[in-house]
Amino acid sequence: MVRHATIPPQPTRRAWLQQLGRVAGSGAVYAALTQLGLAQASPARADFGLGRAPKGARVLVLGAGLAGLVSAYELHRAGYQVQLLEYQARPGGRCWTLRGGDRYTELGGASQHCEFAPGEYFNPGPWRIPYHHHGVLGYCKRLGVALQPFIQVNHNAYVHGQQAFGGKPQRWRELQADFQGQVSELLAKVVQQHQLDETLSSEDQARLLEALRSHGALDAQGRYRAGEIAAERRGFGPQPGGGVSAAPPHDQPLGLHDVLASGLAGRLDLGSGFEYQMPLFQPVGGMDAIARALAKAVGPRIRYRARVTEIQQDERGVTAQYEDLARPGAQLSVSADWCICTLPLAVLSQVEMRISPALRAAIDAVSYFAAVKVGLQFGRRFWEEDEGIYGGISSTDLAIRTIGYPSHHFHARKGVLLGAYAFGANAYEFSALAPAERVREALRLGAQIHPQYPAEFEHGMAVAWHRHPATLGCFAWWTQAARERHYAQLLRMDGRLMLAGEHASLLPAWQEGAVLSAQHAVTALHAKASA
């Protein structure tokens, strides 16, 4: 399955920056970040805040996802009169957690009633926070949102390929150790055969050999062989322990050919990317703890179930027309001096707005990435009990792509797995199925990795982001051409209106993008309002 090797394990926003980096060098990336006020964002922004608001100044914030909530929170703190309009009946947008008792109705009308056990939950949107996402972490700290570690890399989880090793899932630990060991041995041989004499000094060759021995768990002769040294990396067949049993024999490592032919060697980078390096975090009890804390701090300024239909502005102020979904057909309007608009671009492209043609073109230029997540509750934590997998992620080339194990409630009776995190073509294919069918497919496919699925399954919830009524997609899928042509325009204040959200950031899909974008927007607005 060589073709699968080209699929990144996660949909990431790194691609664009990497591309920019390749084309223009890392300096350009840093310049782009700096220009947007992002590169210097990190630790210094822990005390982010605006100065005093002009007396009586009013701001309308559209959308109560993280960008809208952070905007409203900061503006309110500065003394602005703030009013929010939100389409859904809850705050948070994609910062969202499903629990027992929740009902979710997707576009097309299919409704799912969540029957997860008390205390169990599933984050259909963001589920992890990198340690360097200082914006999100800063609000968690300031608002008292308790965090716990999110286990990204679990050496004991699986890497699975349908055509690899007869479809038998491999422990990440063994595959990783064997690949690293075999590659180290190969390089050591190259050095020992004097093939690098022109490239490296003899001192550096000696240093390299020594480093390879520890890097690859090689023996004194530079070989990666079954034995104590390799077993300290890849693990032991029967675990050594107490008692009088004979010392266990050591498993034979996989040869380099076996690792390469499996096609899995390129899928060992689960924790290598900057956003995926440990430690990562998750809020205790569900991601929406962040949204709830912000909404509480914003107070009674959020009008829920309001569908924005039109945004008008002139030199005196901004007016939004909206439909009160509690009273269908009722058109209401609200006015303010300024507006921060955080509606997703997929939605905003259909809202009538009085804005410059350039901003309209930018809004219309971006479509949304497709992703589907399925949460599966099982009556027994077989992944912990039978397989010793506590948290972390197994990756597969099946359409489910990912199985995520809960990083919390270890040894509880039940548990909810992330049973699918599909993207690309598979996300469209999953989206087109009815929710119950998505759950059935996640079970059918996942059972190839965990045969315990059918016996232990209790309940599933499936969220296809293109069917989400409030966002019509997962996150802004910027092409490089669209970035170059439209991105700067999207961040420019248009009259009395400023856009914010993950789509208006260089960190699409990440909550940090929404937070930094909101800080950028309120800063620009405040500067103009105070002028």
Place this chain on the structure above:
Amino acid sequence: MKKQFLLTLSLLALPALALDEPRFSAGWGFDQRSGPALYAAICAGCHMPDGRGARGAAAYPALAGNARLAATPYLLRMILKGGKAMPAFAGVLDDGQVGAVAGEVLRRFGPPGANPIGKDEVAALRAAIQQEQRSQAP
């Protein structure tokens, strides 16, 4: 006899799926080839299996009864290049697949008597769009 009846029944139950088409593709691109299978894999997600579209904070337009389907180039352009909430599929469908799925949309929802769409027509439009995008580059 009974076997044939069951087969007919299952075909009736799944009118949109050819029997030898995969439900899930292996990589970034789509593996389905026939119009019905591509419609079921892609279009049905937003425009719904019956083409009636959907409405939430914003809408996915209905394909059924959509007057814009009278213009085949419009349909092909939307599939290849996208626009607003509609993603571009030029990178994940080849010319034959674009023609097949557009033909399926026209067959089910377009004006009566629409002609099948050939690969050449798709290829020409794909080249024209690439040319436009190059000339727009900053």
